[in-house]
């Protein structure tokens with residue numbers, strides 16, 4: 399009998415999700431002759447017993463397949479809700495929809511929820527990692543991260559010219575609630591002068607001294623500072639904050655602190671890139687990862703494997719048990735990582751060596 403495969407996208411959207419859906423539908427249909435259905439809005443679709451038939455040619459526009467380069471997810475996604483209060487109904491939804499297997503595409507939070515559900519429901523389940531935060535462990539690549547890095551680098555290129563024209567300090571706040579991979583990699587690739595990430599403590603004094611050195615030693619009158627949204631207040635904060643998270647946003651907080659520290663001698667502007675980082679056309683790299691992961695996930699299910707996540711390791715796509723992945727996620731930036739050392743070797747301020755948060 400023809401197998402029925404479900405697919406869902408969960409957590410914050412990112413570029414490349416539609417490319418995975420396309421790969422899964424194509425491979426499952428062409429190679430295994432399975433029927434594929436999309437579950438809308440992640441676990442909510444299972445709860446509400448909704449399934450959308452997906453056909454490889456169903457979305458063609460005069461033969462053009464838009465899924466490969468379309469941002470977002472045609473299935474919709476959720477990143478909030480009391481999902482775990484409805485475990486039994488969601489688990490039963492898989493069976494009510496007569497699924498033989500399910501592929502879930504998500505970040506660490508989604509995969510933790512889906513893993514709990516698949517264990518309880520004894521589902522045939524394979525996960526595919528996606529997140530612009532790049533904090534899912536056991537895999538060197540995740541869907542969405544490369545496009546987000548490119549989006550930020552594009553913004554840094556633009557901001558550099560306007561900063562240089564006005565001798566300004568530009569503070570660029572990027573996403574990353576707990577992990578600083580996005581800030582670190584885009585900051586290095588985009589030529590930032592300082593990169594502040596949640597994993598490494600910093601001081602306002604340290605940033606000020608760095609700006610002074612840029613000016614006095616190199617004649618640089620502008621600077622670009624990349625700050626991850628999850629960065630906490632400075633170790634030497636001049637204010638007496640009631641929490642580690644300033645209500646004005648971390649970028650504005652650092653701008654205010656730098657202004658005070660330099661006696662208002664520098665002209666500072668803040669750009670919060672926000673959800674621009676999540677949207678957009680997936681890069682070639684994200685399309686490639688999405689396609690390879692989609693194909694591999696279908697093959698794993700065809701080979702009777704379950705409770706696995708597809709992962710990119712040493713140039714290969716392999717399977718890693720979901721439990722192993724979740725035991726070490728979220729995967730944060732190691733303060734001794736070679737990219738941190740690389741940044742420092744190039745004279746970028748990445749916080750204080752000796753003080754670590756936590």
Ligand SMILES: Nc1ncnc2c1ncn2[C@@H]1O[C@H](COP(=O)(O)OP(=O)(O)OP(=O)(O)O)[C@@H](O)[C@H]1O
Pocket residue numbers: 408409410411440441442476477478479480481504505506507508509511528529530531575
């Ligand atoms: N089915 C769901 N129901 C409710 N909340 C969910 C569901 N799936 C994911 N979430 C929540 O959404 C948030 C983001 O999910 P996930 O980690 O998968 O995505 P992400 O791309 O890494 O985004 P984030 O940086 O927001 O974590 C997590 O807090 C997670 O608990």
Ligand SMILES: O=P(O)(O)OC[C@H]1O[C@](O)(CO)[C@@H](O)[C@@H]1O
Pocket residue numbers: 409410411477529530531573574575627676
């Ligand atoms: O969609 P929301 O709720 O604004 O989510 C924002 C969060 O999602 C992420 O973009 C990851 O997907 C985080 O970096 C960010 O904190």
Ligand SMILES: [Mg+2]
Pocket residue numbers: 409505506507529531533
């Ligand atoms: Mg996450």
